[in-house]
Amino acid sequence: MAVVEQPDTVMITGASAGIGAAYADRFAQRGHPVVLVARNQQQLEALAQRLSREYHVKAEVLPADLTSPAERQRVEERLRTDHTIGILVNNAGVEAGPALAQASPDAVAAMIELNVTAPSRLVAALLPRLVARGRGSIINVGSILALAPELSVGAYAASKSYVLTYTLTLHEEVAHHGIRVQCVLPGVTRTATWNVAGGLESFPPRMIMEVNELVDAALAGYDQGEVVTIPSLVDSVEWKRFEEARRRMLPELSRSVAADRYKSDIPEDA
Ligand SMILES: NC(=O)c1ccc[n+]([C@@H]2O[C@H](COP(=O)([O-])OP(=O)(O)OC[C@H]3O[C@@H](n4cnc5c(N)ncnc54)[C@H](OP(=O)(O)O)[C@@H]3O)[C@@H](O)[C@H]2O)c1
Known part of the structure:
Protein backbone atom coordinates (compact mmCIF):
# COMPACT_ATOMS: atom_id res chain seq x y z
CA MET A 1 0.00 0.00 0.00
CA ALA A 2 1.39 3.43 -0.96
CA VAL A 3 2.24 5.66 2.01
CA VAL A 4 0.83 9.16 1.58
CA GLU A 5 3.42 11.66 2.81
CA GLN A 6 2.08 14.53 4.90
CA PRO A 7 3.20 17.99 3.74
CA ASP A 8 6.01 19.41 5.87
CA THR A 9 5.07 21.74 8.70
CA VAL A 10 6.30 25.28 8.00
CA MET A 11 7.60 27.54 10.75
CA ILE A 12 7.28 31.23 9.85
CA THR A 13 8.81 33.99 11.95
CA GLY A 14 7.24 37.43 12.00
CA ALA A 15 3.95 35.76 11.06
CA SER A 16 1.64 38.10 12.97
CA ALA A 17 1.60 40.73 10.20
CA GLY A 18 2.82 41.82 6.78
CA ILE A 19 4.95 39.53 4.64
CA GLY A 20 5.10 36.76 7.28
CA ALA A 21 1.31 36.61 7.61
CA ALA A 22 1.02 36.37 3.81
CA TYR A 23 3.56 33.50 3.78
CA ALA A 24 1.49 31.75 6.47
CA ASP A 25 -1.65 32.15 4.37
CA ARG A 26 -0.04 30.82 1.19
CA PHE A 27 1.67 27.82 2.81
CA ALA A 28 -1.57 26.91 4.63
CA GLN A 29 -3.44 27.25 1.33
CA ARG A 30 -0.96 24.73 -0.13
CA GLY A 31 -1.98 22.32 2.64
CA HIS A 32 1.01 22.76 4.96
CA PRO A 33 0.52 22.81 8.73
CA VAL A 34 2.07 26.02 10.10
CA VAL A 35 3.77 27.18 13.29
CA LEU A 36 3.49 30.95 13.64
CA VAL A 37 6.14 32.89 15.56
CA ALA A 38 6.06 36.58 16.62
CA ARG A 39 5.50 38.56 19.82
CA ASN A 40 1.83 39.49 19.45
CA GLN A 41 0.01 36.39 20.68
CA GLN A 42 -3.48 37.77 19.97
CA GLN A 43 -2.69 38.51 16.34
CA LEU A 44 -1.03 35.12 15.92
CA GLU A 45 -4.04 33.32 17.38
CA ALA A 46 -6.49 35.22 15.19
CA LEU A 47 -4.46 34.27 12.11
CA ALA A 48 -4.08 30.64 13.22
CA GLN A 49 -7.84 30.33 13.72
CA ARG A 50 -8.55 31.77 10.28
CA LEU A 51 -6.02 29.49 8.56
CA SER A 52 -7.30 26.31 10.17
CA ARG A 53 -10.90 27.33 9.43
CA GLU A 54 -10.26 28.28 5.77
CA TYR A 55 -7.69 25.69 4.77
CA HIS A 56 -8.32 22.85 7.25
CA VAL A 57 -4.67 22.68 8.32
CA LYS A 58 -3.15 22.58 11.77
CA ALA A 59 -2.05 26.11 12.69
CA GLU A 60 -0.15 26.60 15.94
CA VAL A 61 1.20 29.72 17.58
CA LEU A 62 4.57 30.00 19.28
CA PRO A 63 4.77 33.52 20.72
CA ALA A 64 8.36 34.67 21.23
CA ASP A 65 10.48 37.77 21.14
CA LEU A 66 13.34 36.67 18.89
CA THR A 67 15.67 39.26 20.39
CA SER A 68 15.35 37.61 23.79
CA PRO A 69 17.81 34.70 24.14
CA ALA A 70 15.50 32.88 26.57
CA GLU A 71 12.41 33.17 24.35
CA ARG A 72 14.37 32.42 21.19
CA GLN A 73 15.68 29.30 22.87
CA ARG A 74 12.13 27.86 22.94
CA VAL A 75 11.85 28.39 19.19
CA GLU A 76 15.25 26.77 18.57
CA GLU A 77 14.24 23.81 20.73
CA ARG A 78 11.06 23.35 18.72
CA LEU A 79 13.07 23.33 15.46
CA ARG A 80 15.54 20.82 16.91
CA THR A 81 12.91 18.39 18.17
CA ASP A 82 9.74 18.68 16.08
CA HIS A 83 10.23 16.15 13.30
CA THR A 84 7.26 17.44 11.33
CA ILE A 85 8.94 20.83 10.65
CA GLY A 86 10.69 20.71 7.27
CA ILE A 87 10.46 24.32 6.09
CA LEU A 88 11.60 27.48 7.88
CA VAL A 89 10.73 30.98 6.71
CA ASN A 90 13.06 33.44 8.43
CA ASN A 91 11.00 36.56 7.88
CA ALA A 92 10.94 38.57 11.15
CA GLY A 93 12.98 41.72 10.77
CA VAL A 94 12.98 45.40 11.60
CA GLU A 95 13.40 48.20 9.13
CA ALA A 96 15.99 50.97 8.98
CA GLY A 97 16.61 52.97 12.13
CA PRO A 98 18.28 56.39 12.18
CA ALA A 99 21.52 57.20 10.36
CA LEU A 100 24.64 55.59 11.81
CA ALA A 101 25.78 58.82 13.46
CA GLN A 102 22.50 59.12 15.39
CA ALA A 103 21.86 55.45 16.19
CA SER A 104 22.28 54.25 19.76
CA PRO A 105 24.59 51.23 20.13
CA ASP A 106 21.76 49.32 21.84
CA ALA A 107 19.32 49.98 18.98
CA VAL A 108 21.88 48.77 16.41
CA ALA A 109 22.56 45.66 18.51
CA ALA A 110 18.83 44.91 18.86
CA MET A 111 18.36 45.17 15.09
CA ILE A 112 21.30 42.81 14.48
CA GLU A 113 19.88 40.45 17.11
CA LEU A 114 16.61 40.15 15.15
CA ASN A 115 17.80 40.47 11.53
CA VAL A 116 21.07 38.54 11.79
CA THR A 117 21.46 36.53 15.00
CA ALA A 118 17.94 35.08 15.16
CA PRO A 119 17.79 33.65 11.60
CA SER A 120 21.32 32.26 11.94
CA ARG A 121 20.50 30.56 15.25
CA LEU A 122 17.22 29.14 13.95
CA VAL A 123 18.97 27.68 10.90
CA ALA A 124 21.71 26.22 13.11
CA ALA A 125 19.03 24.57 15.27
CA LEU A 126 17.12 23.09 12.32
CA LEU A 127 19.85 22.19 9.84
CA PRO A 128 21.30 19.00 11.39
CA ARG A 129 17.84 17.42 11.34
CA LEU A 130 17.19 18.45 7.72
CA VAL A 131 20.62 17.18 6.64
CA ALA A 132 19.97 13.86 8.41
CA ARG A 133 16.67 13.32 6.60
CA GLY A 134 17.97 14.68 3.26
CA ARG A 135 15.24 17.20 2.50
CA GLY A 136 13.71 20.47 3.64
CA SER A 137 13.75 24.16 2.79
CA ILE A 138 14.95 27.41 4.28
CA ILE A 139 13.61 30.72 2.99
CA ASN A 140 15.37 33.84 4.26
CA GLY A 154 21.87 52.99 9.27
CA ALA A 155 22.93 49.36 9.66
CA TYR A 156 19.77 47.82 8.16
CA ALA A 157 21.15 47.33 4.62
CA ALA A 158 24.25 45.68 6.08
CA SER A 159 22.08 43.28 8.07
CA LYS A 160 20.31 42.30 4.85
CA SER A 161 23.64 41.88 3.03
CA TYR A 162 24.44 39.36 5.74
CA VAL A 163 21.19 37.52 5.00
CA LEU A 164 22.06 37.36 1.29
CA THR A 165 25.68 36.22 1.74
CA TYR A 166 24.65 33.78 4.46
CA THR A 167 22.00 32.24 2.19
CA LEU A 168 24.45 31.88 -0.72
CA THR A 169 26.95 30.09 1.54
CA LEU A 170 24.17 27.94 3.00
CA HIS A 171 23.12 26.93 -0.51
CA GLU A 172 26.69 25.92 -1.40
CA GLU A 173 26.90 23.84 1.79
CA VAL A 174 23.57 22.04 1.79
CA ALA A 175 22.19 21.81 -1.76
CA HIS A 176 23.81 18.40 -2.22
CA HIS A 177 22.01 17.18 0.92
CA GLY A 178 18.68 17.78 -0.82
CA ILE A 179 17.94 21.01 1.04
CA ARG A 180 16.38 23.93 -0.81
CA VAL A 181 17.55 27.42 0.12
CA GLN A 182 16.16 30.73 -1.09
CA CYS A 183 16.85 34.38 -0.31
CA VAL A 184 13.99 36.73 -1.18
CA LEU A 185 14.85 40.38 -1.80
CA PRO A 186 11.69 42.51 -1.51
CA GLY A 187 11.64 46.12 -2.62
CA VAL A 188 9.25 48.57 -0.98
CA THR A 189 6.25 46.49 0.10
CA ARG A 190 3.03 47.84 1.60
CA THR A 191 3.11 46.64 5.22
CA ALA A 192 2.67 48.23 8.64
CA THR A 193 6.41 48.66 8.86
CA TRP A 194 5.93 51.83 6.79
CA ASN A 195 3.30 53.30 9.15
CA VAL A 196 5.65 56.09 10.19
CA ALA A 197 5.98 59.72 9.20
CA GLY A 198 7.55 59.94 5.72
CA GLY A 199 6.70 56.27 5.12
CA LEU A 200 5.13 54.95 1.92
CA GLU A 201 4.04 58.42 0.79
CA SER A 202 7.69 59.25 0.12
CA PHE A 203 7.77 56.70 -2.73
CA PRO A 204 6.06 56.91 -6.13
CA PRO A 205 3.27 54.30 -6.39
CA ARG A 206 5.18 52.47 -9.18
CA MET A 207 7.79 51.48 -6.55
CA ILE A 208 5.36 49.98 -4.02
CA MET A 209 4.33 46.32 -4.21
CA GLU A 210 1.32 44.82 -2.44
CA VAL A 211 2.21 42.15 0.08
CA ASN A 212 0.32 39.27 -1.59
CA GLU A 213 1.88 40.06 -4.96
CA LEU A 214 5.31 39.97 -3.31
CA VAL A 215 4.77 36.64 -1.54
CA ASP A 216 3.13 35.00 -4.56
CA ALA A 217 6.09 36.03 -6.72
CA ALA A 218 8.56 34.85 -4.06
CA LEU A 219 6.83 31.46 -3.93
CA ALA A 220 6.83 31.26 -7.74
CA GLY A 221 10.60 31.81 -7.56
CA TYR A 222 10.78 29.11 -4.87
CA ASP A 223 8.82 26.69 -7.08
CA GLN A 224 11.21 27.46 -9.95
CA GLY A 225 14.16 26.54 -7.72
CA GLU A 226 15.67 30.02 -7.56
CA VAL A 227 18.29 30.63 -4.87
CA VAL A 228 17.87 34.40 -5.08
CA THR A 229 14.49 35.89 -5.92
CA ILE A 230 14.04 39.59 -6.64
CA PRO A 231 10.29 39.85 -7.21
CA SER A 232 10.31 43.17 -9.03
CA LEU A 233 13.41 42.64 -11.21
CA VAL A 234 12.06 42.63 -14.78
CA ASP A 235 14.93 40.78 -16.48
CA SER A 236 16.55 37.96 -14.50
CA VAL A 237 19.58 38.25 -16.80
CA GLU A 238 20.57 41.36 -14.78
CA TRP A 239 21.11 39.23 -11.66
CA LYS A 240 23.03 36.63 -13.70
CA ARG A 241 25.31 39.39 -15.04
CA PHE A 242 25.87 40.70 -11.51
CA GLU A 243 26.84 37.19 -10.35
CA GLU A 244 29.11 36.66 -13.37
CA ALA A 245 30.93 39.95 -12.70
CA ARG A 246 31.54 38.85 -9.11
CA ARG A 247 32.70 35.38 -10.15
CA ARG A 248 35.09 36.86 -12.75
CA MET A 249 37.00 38.50 -9.89
CA LEU A 250 37.36 35.26 -7.88
CA PRO A 251 40.75 34.11 -9.26
CA GLU A 252 42.30 37.46 -8.34
CA LEU A 253 40.85 38.06 -4.89
CA SER A 254 43.69 36.34 -3.05
CA ARG A 255 47.23 36.42 -4.48
CA SER A 256 50.77 36.47 -3.09
CA VAL A 257 51.53 39.86 -4.65
CA ALA A 258 49.73 43.16 -4.42
CA ALA A 259 48.32 44.70 -7.58
CA ASP A 260 50.73 46.96 -9.49
CA ARG A 261 48.72 50.09 -8.70
CA TYR A 262 49.60 49.69 -5.00
CA LYS A 263 53.34 49.46 -5.66
CA SER A 264 55.66 52.43 -5.37
CA ASP A 265 57.47 53.43 -8.56
CA ILE A 266 60.63 54.00 -6.51
CA PRO A 267 62.82 50.85 -6.39
CA GLU A 268 63.61 49.72 -2.78
CA ASP A 269 67.43 50.03 -3.15
CA ALA A 270 67.32 53.57 -4.65
N1 LIG B 1 7.97 46.00 3.88
C1 LIG B 1 9.01 46.27 3.14
O1 LIG B 1 9.02 47.25 2.38
C2 LIG B 1 10.22 45.36 3.17
C3 LIG B 1 11.21 45.54 2.19
C4 LIG B 1 12.32 44.74 2.21
C5 LIG B 1 12.45 43.76 3.17
N2 LIG B 1 11.49 43.60 4.12
C6 LIG B 1 11.71 42.56 5.14
O2 LIG B 1 10.58 41.72 5.17
C7 LIG B 1 10.44 41.17 6.47
C8 LIG B 1 9.01 41.38 6.96
O3 LIG B 1 8.76 42.76 6.98
P1 LIG B 1 7.29 43.38 6.99
O4 LIG B 1 7.31 44.56 6.12
O5 LIG B 1 6.29 42.33 6.78
O6 LIG B 1 7.25 43.91 8.49
P2 LIG B 1 6.04 44.09 9.51
O7 LIG B 1 4.75 44.23 8.80
O8 LIG B 1 6.50 45.17 10.43
O9 LIG B 1 6.05 42.70 10.27
C9 LIG B 1 7.18 42.32 11.01
C10 LIG B 1 6.89 41.00 11.65
O10 LIG B 1 8.02 40.67 12.48
C11 LIG B 1 7.57 40.46 13.81
N3 LIG B 1 8.58 40.89 14.76
C12 LIG B 1 9.07 42.15 14.93
N4 LIG B 1 9.96 42.16 15.95
C13 LIG B 1 9.99 40.88 16.43
C14 LIG B 1 10.70 40.27 17.49
N5 LIG B 1 11.54 40.96 18.27
N6 LIG B 1 10.51 38.94 17.71
C15 LIG B 1 9.65 38.24 16.94
N7 LIG B 1 8.97 38.76 15.92
C16 LIG B 1 9.13 40.08 15.68
C17 LIG B 1 6.29 41.29 13.94
O11 LIG B 1 5.40 40.76 14.90
P3 LIG B 1 5.28 41.19 16.42
O12 LIG B 1 5.27 42.69 16.47
O13 LIG B 1 3.99 40.54 16.82
O14 LIG B 1 6.45 40.58 17.10
C18 LIG B 1 5.68 41.07 12.55
O15 LIG B 1 5.01 39.82 12.52
C19 LIG B 1 11.50 41.84 7.34
O16 LIG B 1 12.62 41.00 7.45
C20 LIG B 1 11.84 43.09 6.55
O17 LIG B 1 13.15 43.53 6.82
C21 LIG B 1 10.37 44.37 4.14
Whole structure:
Protein backbone atom coordinates (compact mmCIF):
# COMPACT_ATOMS: atom_id res chain seq x y z
CA MET A 1 0.00 0.00 0.00
CA ALA A 2 1.39 3.43 -0.96
CA VAL A 3 2.24 5.66 2.01
CA VAL A 4 0.83 9.16 1.58
CA GLU A 5 3.42 11.66 2.81
CA GLN A 6 2.08 14.53 4.90
CA PRO A 7 3.20 17.99 3.74
CA ASP A 8 6.01 19.41 5.87
CA THR A 9 5.07 21.74 8.70
CA VAL A 10 6.30 25.28 8.00
CA MET A 11 7.60 27.54 10.75
CA ILE A 12 7.28 31.23 9.85
CA THR A 13 8.81 33.99 11.95
CA GLY A 14 7.24 37.43 12.00
CA ALA A 15 3.95 35.76 11.06
CA SER A 16 1.64 38.10 12.97
CA ALA A 17 1.60 40.73 10.20
CA GLY A 18 2.82 41.82 6.78
CA ILE A 19 4.95 39.53 4.64
CA GLY A 20 5.10 36.76 7.28
CA ALA A 21 1.31 36.61 7.61
CA ALA A 22 1.02 36.37 3.81
CA TYR A 23 3.56 33.50 3.78
CA ALA A 24 1.49 31.75 6.47
CA ASP A 25 -1.65 32.15 4.37
CA ARG A 26 -0.04 30.82 1.19
CA PHE A 27 1.67 27.82 2.81
CA ALA A 28 -1.57 26.91 4.63
CA GLN A 29 -3.44 27.25 1.33
CA ARG A 30 -0.96 24.73 -0.13
CA GLY A 31 -1.98 22.32 2.64
CA HIS A 32 1.01 22.76 4.96
CA PRO A 33 0.52 22.81 8.73
CA VAL A 34 2.07 26.02 10.10
CA VAL A 35 3.77 27.18 13.29
CA LEU A 36 3.49 30.95 13.64
CA VAL A 37 6.14 32.89 15.56
CA ALA A 38 6.06 36.58 16.62
CA ARG A 39 5.50 38.56 19.82
CA ASN A 40 1.83 39.49 19.45
CA GLN A 41 0.01 36.39 20.68
CA GLN A 42 -3.48 37.77 19.97
CA GLN A 43 -2.69 38.51 16.34
CA LEU A 44 -1.03 35.12 15.92
CA GLU A 45 -4.04 33.32 17.38
CA ALA A 46 -6.49 35.22 15.19
CA LEU A 47 -4.46 34.27 12.11
CA ALA A 48 -4.08 30.64 13.22
CA GLN A 49 -7.84 30.33 13.72
CA ARG A 50 -8.55 31.77 10.28
CA LEU A 51 -6.02 29.49 8.56
CA SER A 52 -7.30 26.31 10.17
CA ARG A 53 -10.90 27.33 9.43
CA GLU A 54 -10.26 28.28 5.77
CA TYR A 55 -7.69 25.69 4.77
CA HIS A 56 -8.32 22.85 7.25
CA VAL A 57 -4.67 22.68 8.32
CA LYS A 58 -3.15 22.58 11.77
CA ALA A 59 -2.05 26.11 12.69
CA GLU A 60 -0.15 26.60 15.94
CA VAL A 61 1.20 29.72 17.58
CA LEU A 62 4.57 30.00 19.28
CA PRO A 63 4.77 33.52 20.72
CA ALA A 64 8.36 34.67 21.23
CA ASP A 65 10.48 37.77 21.14
CA LEU A 66 13.34 36.67 18.89
CA THR A 67 15.67 39.26 20.39
CA SER A 68 15.35 37.61 23.79
CA PRO A 69 17.81 34.70 24.14
CA ALA A 70 15.50 32.88 26.57
CA GLU A 71 12.41 33.17 24.35
CA ARG A 72 14.37 32.42 21.19
CA GLN A 73 15.68 29.30 22.87
CA ARG A 74 12.13 27.86 22.94
CA VAL A 75 11.85 28.39 19.19
CA GLU A 76 15.25 26.77 18.57
CA GLU A 77 14.24 23.81 20.73
CA ARG A 78 11.06 23.35 18.72
CA LEU A 79 13.07 23.33 15.46
CA ARG A 80 15.54 20.82 16.91
CA THR A 81 12.91 18.39 18.17
CA ASP A 82 9.74 18.68 16.08
CA HIS A 83 10.23 16.15 13.30
CA THR A 84 7.26 17.44 11.33
CA ILE A 85 8.94 20.83 10.65
CA GLY A 86 10.69 20.71 7.27
CA ILE A 87 10.46 24.32 6.09
CA LEU A 88 11.60 27.48 7.88
CA VAL A 89 10.73 30.98 6.71
CA ASN A 90 13.06 33.44 8.43
CA ASN A 91 11.00 36.56 7.88
CA ALA A 92 10.94 38.57 11.15
CA GLY A 93 12.98 41.72 10.77
CA VAL A 94 12.98 45.40 11.60
CA GLU A 95 13.40 48.20 9.13
CA ALA A 96 15.99 50.97 8.98
CA GLY A 97 16.61 52.97 12.13
CA PRO A 98 18.28 56.39 12.18
CA ALA A 99 21.52 57.20 10.36
CA LEU A 100 24.64 55.59 11.81
CA ALA A 101 25.78 58.82 13.46
CA GLN A 102 22.50 59.12 15.39
CA ALA A 103 21.86 55.45 16.19
CA SER A 104 22.28 54.25 19.76
CA PRO A 105 24.59 51.23 20.13
CA ASP A 106 21.76 49.32 21.84
CA ALA A 107 19.32 49.98 18.98
CA VAL A 108 21.88 48.77 16.41
CA ALA A 109 22.56 45.66 18.51
CA ALA A 110 18.83 44.91 18.86
CA MET A 111 18.36 45.17 15.09
CA ILE A 112 21.30 42.81 14.48
CA GLU A 113 19.88 40.45 17.11
CA LEU A 114 16.61 40.15 15.15
CA ASN A 115 17.80 40.47 11.53
CA VAL A 116 21.07 38.54 11.79
CA THR A 117 21.46 36.53 15.00
CA ALA A 118 17.94 35.08 15.16
CA PRO A 119 17.79 33.65 11.60
CA SER A 120 21.32 32.26 11.94
CA ARG A 121 20.50 30.56 15.25
CA LEU A 122 17.22 29.14 13.95
CA VAL A 123 18.97 27.68 10.90
CA ALA A 124 21.71 26.22 13.11
CA ALA A 125 19.03 24.57 15.27
CA LEU A 126 17.12 23.09 12.32
CA LEU A 127 19.85 22.19 9.84
CA PRO A 128 21.30 19.00 11.39
CA ARG A 129 17.84 17.42 11.34
CA LEU A 130 17.19 18.45 7.72
CA VAL A 131 20.62 17.18 6.64
CA ALA A 132 19.97 13.86 8.41
CA ARG A 133 16.67 13.32 6.60
CA GLY A 134 17.97 14.68 3.26
CA ARG A 135 15.24 17.20 2.50
CA GLY A 136 13.71 20.47 3.64
CA SER A 137 13.75 24.16 2.79
CA ILE A 138 14.95 27.41 4.28
CA ILE A 139 13.61 30.72 2.99
CA ASN A 140 15.37 33.84 4.26
CA VAL A 141 13.74 37.22 3.70
CA GLY A 142 16.40 39.80 2.88
CA SER A 143 15.89 43.11 1.08
CA ILE A 144 16.92 44.73 -2.18
CA LEU A 145 18.96 47.05 0.06
CA ALA A 146 21.49 44.20 0.25
CA LEU A 147 22.32 45.28 -3.31
CA ALA A 148 21.65 49.00 -2.85
CA PRO A 149 23.19 50.28 0.39
CA GLU A 150 23.14 53.85 -0.93
CA LEU A 151 19.34 53.84 -0.83
CA SER A 152 19.07 53.69 2.97
CA VAL A 153 20.71 54.83 6.18
CA GLY A 154 21.87 52.99 9.27
CA ALA A 155 22.93 49.36 9.66
CA TYR A 156 19.77 47.82 8.16
CA ALA A 157 21.15 47.33 4.62
CA ALA A 158 24.25 45.68 6.08
CA SER A 159 22.08 43.28 8.07
CA LYS A 160 20.31 42.30 4.85
CA SER A 161 23.64 41.88 3.03
CA TYR A 162 24.44 39.36 5.74
CA VAL A 163 21.19 37.52 5.00
CA LEU A 164 22.06 37.36 1.29
CA THR A 165 25.68 36.22 1.74
CA TYR A 166 24.65 33.78 4.46
CA THR A 167 22.00 32.24 2.19
CA LEU A 168 24.45 31.88 -0.72
CA THR A 169 26.95 30.09 1.54
CA LEU A 170 24.17 27.94 3.00
CA HIS A 171 23.12 26.93 -0.51
CA GLU A 172 26.69 25.92 -1.40
CA GLU A 173 26.90 23.84 1.79
CA VAL A 174 23.57 22.04 1.79
CA ALA A 175 22.19 21.81 -1.76
CA HIS A 176 23.81 18.40 -2.22
CA HIS A 177 22.01 17.18 0.92
CA GLY A 178 18.68 17.78 -0.82
CA ILE A 179 17.94 21.01 1.04
CA ARG A 180 16.38 23.93 -0.81
CA VAL A 181 17.55 27.42 0.12
CA GLN A 182 16.16 30.73 -1.09
CA CYS A 183 16.85 34.38 -0.31
CA VAL A 184 13.99 36.73 -1.18
CA LEU A 185 14.85 40.38 -1.80
CA PRO A 186 11.69 42.51 -1.51
CA GLY A 187 11.64 46.12 -2.62
CA VAL A 188 9.25 48.57 -0.98
CA THR A 189 6.25 46.49 0.10
CA ARG A 190 3.03 47.84 1.60
CA THR A 191 3.11 46.64 5.22
CA ALA A 192 2.67 48.23 8.64
CA THR A 193 6.41 48.66 8.86
CA TRP A 194 5.93 51.83 6.79
CA ASN A 195 3.30 53.30 9.15
CA VAL A 196 5.65 56.09 10.19
CA ALA A 197 5.98 59.72 9.20
CA GLY A 198 7.55 59.94 5.72
CA GLY A 199 6.70 56.27 5.12
CA LEU A 200 5.13 54.95 1.92
CA GLU A 201 4.04 58.42 0.79
CA SER A 202 7.69 59.25 0.12
CA PHE A 203 7.77 56.70 -2.73
CA PRO A 204 6.06 56.91 -6.13
CA PRO A 205 3.27 54.30 -6.39
CA ARG A 206 5.18 52.47 -9.18
CA MET A 207 7.79 51.48 -6.55
CA ILE A 208 5.36 49.98 -4.02
CA MET A 209 4.33 46.32 -4.21
CA GLU A 210 1.32 44.82 -2.44
CA VAL A 211 2.21 42.15 0.08
CA ASN A 212 0.32 39.27 -1.59
CA GLU A 213 1.88 40.06 -4.96
CA LEU A 214 5.31 39.97 -3.31
CA VAL A 215 4.77 36.64 -1.54
CA ASP A 216 3.13 35.00 -4.56
CA ALA A 217 6.09 36.03 -6.72
CA ALA A 218 8.56 34.85 -4.06
CA LEU A 219 6.83 31.46 -3.93
CA ALA A 220 6.83 31.26 -7.74
CA GLY A 221 10.60 31.81 -7.56
CA TYR A 222 10.78 29.11 -4.87
CA ASP A 223 8.82 26.69 -7.08
CA GLN A 224 11.21 27.46 -9.95
CA GLY A 225 14.16 26.54 -7.72
CA GLU A 226 15.67 30.02 -7.56
CA VAL A 227 18.29 30.63 -4.87
CA VAL A 228 17.87 34.40 -5.08
CA THR A 229 14.49 35.89 -5.92
CA ILE A 230 14.04 39.59 -6.64
CA PRO A 231 10.29 39.85 -7.21
CA SER A 232 10.31 43.17 -9.03
CA LEU A 233 13.41 42.64 -11.21
CA VAL A 234 12.06 42.63 -14.78
CA ASP A 235 14.93 40.78 -16.48
CA SER A 236 16.55 37.96 -14.50
CA VAL A 237 19.58 38.25 -16.80
CA GLU A 238 20.57 41.36 -14.78
CA TRP A 239 21.11 39.23 -11.66
CA LYS A 240 23.03 36.63 -13.70
CA ARG A 241 25.31 39.39 -15.04
CA PHE A 242 25.87 40.70 -11.51
CA GLU A 243 26.84 37.19 -10.35
CA GLU A 244 29.11 36.66 -13.37
CA ALA A 245 30.93 39.95 -12.70
CA ARG A 246 31.54 38.85 -9.11
CA ARG A 247 32.70 35.38 -10.15
CA ARG A 248 35.09 36.86 -12.75
CA MET A 249 37.00 38.50 -9.89
CA LEU A 250 37.36 35.26 -7.88
CA PRO A 251 40.75 34.11 -9.26
CA GLU A 252 42.30 37.46 -8.34
CA LEU A 253 40.85 38.06 -4.89
CA SER A 254 43.69 36.34 -3.05
CA ARG A 255 47.23 36.42 -4.48
CA SER A 256 50.77 36.47 -3.09
CA VAL A 257 51.53 39.86 -4.65
CA ALA A 258 49.73 43.16 -4.42
CA ALA A 259 48.32 44.70 -7.58
CA ASP A 260 50.73 46.96 -9.49
CA ARG A 261 48.72 50.09 -8.70
CA TYR A 262 49.60 49.69 -5.00
CA LYS A 263 53.34 49.46 -5.66
CA SER A 264 55.66 52.43 -5.37
CA ASP A 265 57.47 53.43 -8.56
CA ILE A 266 60.63 54.00 -6.51
CA PRO A 267 62.82 50.85 -6.39
CA GLU A 268 63.61 49.72 -2.78
CA ASP A 269 67.43 50.03 -3.15
CA ALA A 270 67.32 53.57 -4.65
N1 LIG B 1 7.97 46.00 3.88
C1 LIG B 1 9.01 46.27 3.14
O1 LIG B 1 9.02 47.25 2.38
C2 LIG B 1 10.22 45.36 3.17
C3 LIG B 1 11.21 45.54 2.19
C4 LIG B 1 12.32 44.74 2.21
C5 LIG B 1 12.45 43.76 3.17
N2 LIG B 1 11.49 43.60 4.12
C6 LIG B 1 11.71 42.56 5.14
O2 LIG B 1 10.58 41.72 5.17
C7 LIG B 1 10.44 41.17 6.47
C8 LIG B 1 9.01 41.38 6.96
O3 LIG B 1 8.76 42.76 6.98
P1 LIG B 1 7.29 43.38 6.99
O4 LIG B 1 7.31 44.56 6.12
O5 LIG B 1 6.29 42.33 6.78
O6 LIG B 1 7.25 43.91 8.49
P2 LIG B 1 6.04 44.09 9.51
O7 LIG B 1 4.75 44.23 8.80
O8 LIG B 1 6.50 45.17 10.43
O9 LIG B 1 6.05 42.70 10.27
C9 LIG B 1 7.18 42.32 11.01
C10 LIG B 1 6.89 41.00 11.65
O10 LIG B 1 8.02 40.67 12.48
C11 LIG B 1 7.57 40.46 13.81
N3 LIG B 1 8.58 40.89 14.76
C12 LIG B 1 9.07 42.15 14.93
N4 LIG B 1 9.96 42.16 15.95
C13 LIG B 1 9.99 40.88 16.43
C14 LIG B 1 10.70 40.27 17.49
N5 LIG B 1 11.54 40.96 18.27
N6 LIG B 1 10.51 38.94 17.71
C15 LIG B 1 9.65 38.24 16.94
N7 LIG B 1 8.97 38.76 15.92
C16 LIG B 1 9.13 40.08 15.68
C17 LIG B 1 6.29 41.29 13.94
O11 LIG B 1 5.40 40.76 14.90
P3 LIG B 1 5.28 41.19 16.42
O12 LIG B 1 5.27 42.69 16.47
O13 LIG B 1 3.99 40.54 16.82
O14 LIG B 1 6.45 40.58 17.10
C18 LIG B 1 5.68 41.07 12.55
O15 LIG B 1 5.01 39.82 12.52
C19 LIG B 1 11.50 41.84 7.34
O16 LIG B 1 12.62 41.00 7.45
C20 LIG B 1 11.84 43.09 6.55
O17 LIG B 1 13.15 43.53 6.82
C21 LIG B 1 10.37 44.37 4.14
